[in-house]
Amino acid sequence: MKILLQMPGRDAESWRAALAAALPEAEIAIWPVAPADPDYALVWRPPAELFTRVRAVKAIFNLGAGVDALLAVPTLPRDLPIIRLTDAGMAEQMAEYVTLATLRAYREMDAYAAQQRDARWLPRTRLAKAGFGVGLMGFGVLGQAIARALAPFGFPLASWSRTRKSIDGVTSFAGTVDLRPFLKMAHVLVCTLPSTPETNGILGRHTLSQLPQGAHVVNIARGDLVVDADLIECLDSGHLAGATLDVFRAEPLPVDHAFWHHPRVTVTPHVSAVTLISESVAQVAAGIRRIENGQTVTGVVDRRRGY
Ligand SMILES: NC(=O)c1ccc[n+]([C@@H]2O[C@H](COP(=O)([O-])OP(=O)(O)OC[C@H]3O[C@@H](n4cnc5c(N)ncnc54)[C@H](OP(=O)(O)O)[C@@H]3O)[C@@H](O)[C@H]2O)c1
Secondary structure, eight states: OEEEEEOTTSOHHHHHHHHHHHOTTOEEEETTSOOSSOSEEEESSOOHHHHHHOOOSSEEEESSSOOHHHHTOTTOOSSSOEEEOOOTTHHHHHHHHHHHHHHHHHTTHHHHHHHHHTTOOOOOOOOOGGGOOEEEESOSHHHHHHHHHHGGGTOOEEEEESSOOOBTTEEEEETGGGHHHHHHHOSEEEEOOOOOTTTTTOBSHHHHTTSOTTEEEEEOSOGGGBOHHHHHHHHHTTSEEEEEESOOSSSSOOTTOTTTTOTTEEEOOSOSSOOOHHHHHHHHHHHHHHHHTTOOOSOBOOTTTTO
16 A cells, blocks of 8 residues: 655654554655555645645545645545544644633633732622633534533533534534524634635624624634634724634734734634644544445545535
8 A cells, every 4th residue: 555645844754653553564655755646645735736746546634624725725636535634632632722711711810910910909700600601613523522621610602513513511503594693692702613715704893793792712723714904903992802813814923913912812823733643643544444444434524515
């Protein structure tokens, strides 16, 4: 079995070693070295040239959860299955990140930090938890893991997705008709939507203005879901109390971008969930084994939906 591995800026040799241990029969080449017809191409943000030089035979594995960059490659073969990473150790990291941001907002830690700078001893009235809803915008693998992590804290939880869900303790909203009531309850709005033509710019003035006064936005999905100027406007007007942003339209975030120094914005450099080699390789290797055995695999991307 021939495998092509392409992963710029990552530890390709470590991936190759882990893959070789999991699939000892495989011949593994690292791009730009490439067999013309590998059985499987394992890629992350591949250059267009890859698919003109290489004709993968059985499947393409996307070495991340989001497939927006891969689906945008003009030379991507139309007929091959695309399989993405699902969780692979990312859900736990996302749950940590969102729990931290949610508790920080609920316990008003930014306000206490400001008070400390002025040496002001000023206990604040405890916020009523029953009125502090957390809205999970996108309720797939990551959104559901975040809901499980938040459940013990007792915040009202709601989800918004394309299709309705039935999960204990989470009020499900679905589709554009449900967007307004979903946004109205979200004192913390957590976005784990994929980047698709439908979701691009979804966090703009039209949606952000429907969040409750003093809401906090957490974006751990993709930067192009946010209309940056609209978010800054909503923060400056005081309608939003804060934003915790891990992903941006341009990465690295340009040094002159207003997010860097905005007093209500927390910036992290796309680290809410990093790809873990052992978990990811185990998932890819298991997928390859299943395909080789004629079985179905999880994580197959629906190209029409875009995720
Ligand atoms: N920051 C990072 O480091 C990082 C790491 C991993 C992933 N991500 C991002 O997180 C995204 C989500 O990952 P995941 O594994 O949770 O994906 P997933 O399991 O496919 O879940 C996607 C969710 O979004 C919903 N959705 C998609 N389009 C929608 C639309 N137009 N309207 C309403 N809901 C819509 C889906 O609804 P249905 O359930 O009805 O299909 C689903 O609930 C990835 O696409 C990736 O971009 C970021």
